[in-house]
Amino acid sequence: MKYSFIATLCITLVSCTINGKHDSLTSKPVNYEAKIDSILALMTIEEKIGQMTQVDQQFLDTIQDIADLSIGSLLSGGGSNPDTNFFDSWTDMYDNFQKVALTSRLGIPLIYGIDAVHGHNNVYGATIFPHNVGLGCANDYELTRKVSEATAVEVAATGINWNFSPCIAIPEDERWGRHYEGYSEDPEIVTNMGVASIEGYQTKTLGSSNISVVACAKHLVGDGATEWGTGMDNQPDKIDRGNALISDSLIRAKYLPPYIAAIKAGVGTVMASFNSIYGLKCHANGYLFNDLLKSELGFDGFVISDWQGIDEIPGDYKSDIILSINAGIDMVMVPGAVKWGGQHYKTFISLFKEAYDEGLISEERINDAVRRILRIKFRSGLMNNPMADRSLLKKAGGAEHRAIAREAVQKSLVLLKNDEMLPLAKDKNYLVCGSGADDIGKQCGGWTIEWQGKLGDITPGTTIWEGISNQASATLSADGQTDGSFDGAIVVVGEDPYTEMEGDSDSLYLSDVDKQTIANVQALNIPYTVVLITGRPLIVTEEIEAADAFIVAWLPGTEGNGVSDVLFGHVPPTGKLSFSWPKSMANVPVNYDDEDYNPLFKLGFGLTY
Structure with missing residues (x-):
């Protein structure tokens, strides 16, 4: 032509x-x-x-x-x-x-x-x-x-x-x-x-x-x-x-x-x-x-x-x-x-x-x-x-780029609480549960395949559950209910995908389903770690207090192995909050330059091990 x-x-x-x-x-x-x-x-x-x-x-x-x-x-x-x-x-x-x-x-x-x-x-x-x-x-x-x-x-x-x-x-x-x-x-x-x-x-x-x-x-x-x-x-x-x-x-x-x-x-x-x-x-x-x-x-x-x-x-x-x-x-x-x-x-x-x-x-x-x-x-x-x-x-979607994404996941995680729970031992048996445990769409969030994103297997990747099961003996239960015996649990909960005005919300709490999953795990009387999938700080003060460990994974994308790398100590958590974390909805919005600055966690907070 x-x-x-x-x-x-x-x-x-x-x-x-x-x-x-x-x-x-x-x-x-x-x-x-x-x-x-x-x-x-x-x-x-x-x-x-x-x-x-x-x-x-x-x-x-x-x-x-x-x-x-x-x-x-x-x-x-x-x-x-x-x-x-x-x-x-x-x-x-x-x-x-x-x-x-x-x-x-x-x-x-x-x-x-x-x-x-x-x-x-x-x-x-x-x-x-x-x-x-x-x-x-x-x-x-x-x-x-x-x-x-x-x-x-x-x-x-x-x-x-x-x-x-x-x-x-x-x-x-x-x-x-x-x-x-x-x-x-x-x-x-x-x-x-x-x-x-x-x-x-x-x-x-x-x-x-x-x-x-x-x-x-x-x-x-x-x-x-x-x-x-x-x-x-x-x-x-x-x-x-x-x-x-x-x-x-x-x-x-x-x-x-x-x-x-x-x-x-x-x-x-x-x-x-x-x-x-x-x-x-x-x-x-x-x-x-x-x-x-x-x-x-x-x-x-x-x-x-x-x-x-x-x-x-x-x-x-x-x-x-x-x-x-x-x-x-x-x-x-x-x-x-x-x-x-x-x-x-x-x-x-x-x-x-x-x-x-x-x-x-x-x-x-x-x-x-x-x-x-x-x-x-x-x-x-x-x-x-x-x-x-x-x-x-x-090169598109290849191993080199996925390795970079995995590194990005590792370095972005922020550990908010750890009562001698993490890193997890690989020789233990774990229950893995929650709405975000085995859902690529939820991990990725909005602006993924569709404008608003979507739950489910929307694109190839490794879910957090798959990453955990690659590291240790683990059983998946969506709602945390089980008759099995476990040394500990990993509960993955958080926000469903959204984009722009569709995500505006004055109720920054976990869903009732997520709260029930945590309650089901608590009834098992085993130590548990919460992994939070979210695009912003949520009001999870009570959930943090109750958990043995609490880590924020944000919206990690397709490389769920990066989350398990941190949970099991392959790499330590190094992420620091780039946003202040509110105590309650009455504390929203909260920013580091507020005159009455009093968040649950300050800008720059993040534990390690």
Whole structure:
């Protein structure tokens, strides 16, 4: 197939090669601005608007729309998978979309985005790493870098070149359904882990290798600082997408440092936050993006909206487009989800063009946005190597990456109590029970295969039960009821998967089923250890007091052997709480900088042996 990319842009791109080598692989930095000038001069206003449009692949009317509308980006939201959810199917899907993009008049390739927030978590068979809450407790720069690099390899194997990660929010309320996406309540930990993650995704320099994918620092700003009861539609039991009462001085002192570090690390993109600040939606806040991020901090990548993020700005959809683009949003994640109350991407493009024709969005502003988008497409190597590198498929979900995930699990566990119970002896006989003992879906949490995650055998991996049975004699009983005789019990309980606002909750207790399982084990009069699966600190004060040992595994992912490695003393627990642990719901929210700071366990707590 011949692509117009070669025919039309050969003069402006000057082949994008230097002595046969990929521009981004040369040792000297390459200035792409002259090439971008040449491309902009060739583009119609419709083609520029197309570059600023991102569509979820599942909502495309036809694949030909990619070329006909000069669409600049596609994404796969949670659960937006090919018909067969395997690595090679993803790679085929990506290449098919990219081939169509390259037949457009100017042949500018697509940048394809995905939420690979703890591994390439949409794909069956991918390595699923611990969520950020666990990595924050490990607080190991090199480990986080390795986790992100392994994720980048698996993402790049499918052709995808842009990851909506890392989340560098500072979660301050345990009731928030995105709490586990943050590394810590401590800005210093968030900053360090964010930089490590960006380095892992992009490598030292964006585009410097075939495994480099564009990172996205998110969400600017204050997403973890919203007030309870101000969430979507001001529902009294929601906090996600709510209102943050944070001053400019507080933004600069507390919430901005992770972004400053991300920019210094060369992050390619920044995502706008759903929340409001003193009632003004971030997606319409020109001070944040035009003045602070771009002018003051010198960010030269591009800003992407969140999923239907501009739709939540008060007013009609046309005014949403005008306000958000003029506020500094460079690309809009439309994404075309009409069936879920969103707008069609063709409606977005049409209304955008109307606003331009009426002088409500200037061509200068549009050119700046498109320049930023093209800059990242060049800088990442996408313009010269748009197709998937299938040689990476052999590494996806392989032993090397699973070993990194196992190490991450080991280092993320936090021991809260140990009355001479741990490490467990291998020559004893154990009862293993609880809702999380033999459930990969529960171990992985949200953002796994589906947007909300799902219980059960959703992807290959080792459950905690399987890991324990690999180490010692053990019997599985889901509810802890048994007629057998055991030397001790391991009770694995905790939260079912959730994502975003679906996880907002003002009742942070174990389920009645989990409580009954613990009661059943207590009736056996044998010593027991509780392993807690959770995306946030829960109110388990009584359960901790009653147990002989209590360890928090967070959302460990597919490598359950990492939990048993710690339980049986192959490696000691080294994780330290990156969040304060509340005593009761009356103690929620609790943060280390509270004036009346009095948690059950302080930030940084963690036992070892």
